[in-house]
Amino acid sequence: MAFLPQFIDPHTASVSQIAIFEATFVGLxxxxxxxxxxxxxxxxxxxxxxxxxxxxxRTGGTLLMGAGVFAAEWKKAS
Numbered sequence: 001m002a003f004l005p006q007f008i009d010p011h012t013a014s015v016s017q018i019a020i021f022e023a024t025f026v027g028l029x030x031x032x033x034x035x036x037x038x039x040x041x042x043x044x045x046x047x048x049x050x051x052x053x054x055x056x057x058r059t060g061g062t063l064l065m066g067a068g069v070f071a072a073e074w075k076k077a078s
Contacts, residue, residue, distance in 0.1 A: 008017050046052055 007021060008014050047056075
C-alpha cells in the first residue's frame, strides 16, 4: 500500500516531489501534535479546579444512577 506515490508525477523529478510531500506531512503532523498538547494543557488547568471536579463527579454519578434504573426497568420488562 503506497501513501506518497499516488501523488507523484512520473514525468518530473520524483525525489524533489517526495521530499516536498514528506516535509508537508511532517509539518502538519507536528502542528496537529502541538494543538493537542496545548488543548490538553488547558484542559488540565480546568480539571484541577474543585468546581469542575464536582460537576464531573455529579454528572458521572447521575449517569451511572440513570443507567442502573434503566437496567432494572429493562430487566423487569423481560
